[in-house]
Amino acid sequence: MTTDVIVIGAGTMGSMALWHAARRGLAAVGIEQFAPGHDRGSGHGESRMTRTAYFEGPEYVPLIQAALPLWRELEAEAGAELLTMTGGLMIGPPAGELVSGALRSARAHGLACEVLGPAEAAARFPQHRLAADEVALWEEGAGVLRPERAIRAAAGRAVALGAELVTGVRVTAIEADAGGVAVRAGGTVYRARRAIVCAGPWLGRLLPDLGLPLTVERQVMAWFPAADPSAFAPDRFPVFVHDRAGRPAAYGLPALDGATAKVAIHHGGRLADPDAVDRAVTEADTAPAAAFVAQTMPGLTPAVARSAVCLYTNTPDLHFLVGAAGPPNVTVVSACSGHGFKFAPVMGEVAVDLAVDGRTRHDVAGFSPARFAASGRVSPG
Ligand SMILES: Cc1cc2nc3c(=O)[nH]c(=O)nc-3n(C[C@H](O)[C@H](O)[C@H](O)COP(=O)(O)OP(=O)(O)OC[C@H]3O[C@@H](n4cnc5c(N)ncnc54)[C@H](O)[C@@H]3O)c2cc1C
Structure with a gap:
């Protein structure tokens, strides 16, 4: 079976993207260098805050309002608070x-x-x-x-719905190929139509050619x-x-x-x-x-x-990085500048929408990696 989408990183955003991909019935593979719920990235520490009256900007409010019911859906599916x-x-x-x-x-x-x-x-x-x-x-x-529990819940639901999750393997390259993308990890080349990159703190290292100002x-x-x-x-x-x-x-x-x-x-x-x-x-x-x-x-x-x-x-403006970047068929959802956890389930949906449909009903235009292109530092795909 041809893989529809590879999700790189099964931390906060990646676990949710994998969950949404699996919910949509896509053939999805997640690749995580550690294991879901680990304590070396951005998604650990027992608790995360969600709030709706968002001082960072009213444009975030509809996204939070979309995320809240998704948190409840994930709770219901996973049977976890x-x-x-x-x-x-x-x-x-x-x-x-x-x-x-x-x-x-x-x-x-x-x-x-x-x-x-x-x-x-x-x-x-x-x-x-x-x-x-x-x-x-x-x-x-x-x-x-509850961050660790939420990440494990999303990854677990994705696998239960048919996604494959490869853990303990680091992706070292993402390249364009005839069928979409080729992803190199642990001596294996994984091929798919598209890739979603949710590498969090490792994003700059994974896609250095983008010159992202992170x-x-x-x-x-x-x-x-x-x-x-x-x-x-x-x-x-x-x-x-x-x-x-x-x-x-x-x-x-x-x-x-x-x-x-x-x-x-x-x-x-x-x-x-x-x-x-x-x-x-x-x-x-x-x-x-x-x-x-x-x-x-x-x-x-x-x-x-x-x-x-x-x-x-x-990011320099402390807003997120969401959209096409790097090789063709690659969508990046990352760099949440210390306030992204609450949005994770809706960002997972956005990631899959953008990767598969090229558009989403959620307004994420302000998070486009292209906003850093003016400085010559990013070459959006
Ligand atoms: C102390 C602290 C407090 C916070 N408080 C809040 C809060 O109260 N509310 C809120 O909304 N947000 C909060 N945040 C922010 C929020 O937690 C982050 O925005 C969010 O976790 C970022 O998710 P991510 O998916 O980008 O990164 P991560 O969750 O770190 O996921 C990235 C994943 O990619 C994997 N990976 C990276 N590179 C590779 C590779 N090459 N191959 C394979 N796997 C790879 C990593 O191992 C990791 O699992 C806080 C963050 C911190 C650190």
């Missing part, structure tokens, strides 16, 4: 990028939200300490996702003990982002282990080589999050209980 709605708090100065951006998205899309002043926020969410000039934008459409950034996550764990449980502690005027924002997620809440700093990490990441976490790595906890989260002890290193793959 992947998404717990908690609501969300965007905290910061009202005119800051976070609060004003979230409000703009909420208004543009008629999303239910409330702006709480410091006193009201303290009464309803005493886990946070707000400065006098800060507000908290509360939105209902936010929650916590950076891989080391990120440290830390978990802090809660004095009263029930106050940080998902039913009482919404996911949050806290805009810290001029410094990288802090964010946090509820205690999923019944003891510790995750708090980390968004960006501000050092550049990394995905094949040589320093995974030893030092006190200096966690000091910014610990200081934030000490200042603003009275119910948490600012002593790190556990920590982990993960990778962001950033």
Whole structure:
């Protein structure tokens, strides 16, 4: 049987693309250098935030709204809990990028939200300490996702629906050939009509000729003990982002282990080589999050209980990279700049739509790799 599509990378985006390809009845092969749910890329660390009033831009909102039911479909198919709605708090100065951006998205899309002043926020969410000039934008459409479980669920469903998944093998080349594409991996050449590349932090290494202006950034996550764990449980502690005027924002997620809440700093990490990441976490790595906890989260002890290193793959504008790039018949879905997980099931659908149909009903035009072509750095396929 001729393979319709090869998906390179079965991490966050690739596992979802493989799932969608299999759901469409395509003959699909996934190739993953490790195994689904591994801890060396971007899709691990117990929890991921989803939120709908998206400060990064109202254009993301329809994609989130499309992703949410897909998360529920994957849960139902896999019989696994992947998404717990908690609501969300965007905290910061009202005119800051976070609060004003979230409000703009909420208004543009008629999303239910409330702006709480410091006193009201303290009464309803005493886990946070707000400065006098800060507000908290509360939105209902936010929650916590389970990344490793979700990736394994999507990959597992893909295989159950007939996809082949090759693990422990690294793709070393993607070339055009008469039938579409030839993909070299572990001494084997896999041929298919099309390829979808979801290589995350390894994208620049896999397709160096594109000259994509990507950076891989080391990120440290830390978990802090809660004095009263029930106050940080998902039913009482919404996911949050806290805009810290001029410094990288802090964010946090509820205690999923019944003891510790995750708090980390968004960006501000050092550049990394995905094949040589320093995974030893030092006190200096966690000091910014610990200081934030000490200042603003009275119910948490600012002593790190556990920590982990993960990778962001950033574009210069911090928007995604989705579309044709490189050899003909190759679609890239990657470089989610530290905020892509929540979109994964819809991005998987988009990837298959673009690869197979050449178009998608979802608006992803703003993520085209061609936007970097003006600088002469990308040659879109
Ligand atoms: C600390 C941290 C916190 C985050 N928090 C959030 C959040 O709260 N909400 C949110 O929406 N997003 C969040 N993100 C971002 C989100 O997790 C990423 O955008 C997303 O996981 C990126 O998925 P990906 O598929 O591009 O990369 P990955 O999940 O890393 O997948 C890439 C896969 O490709 C494989 N691969 C690469 N090269 C090859 C090759 N040559 N051959 C075979 N296989 C290959 C890799 O092994 C890997 O499995 C966070 C990220 C980090 C690091």
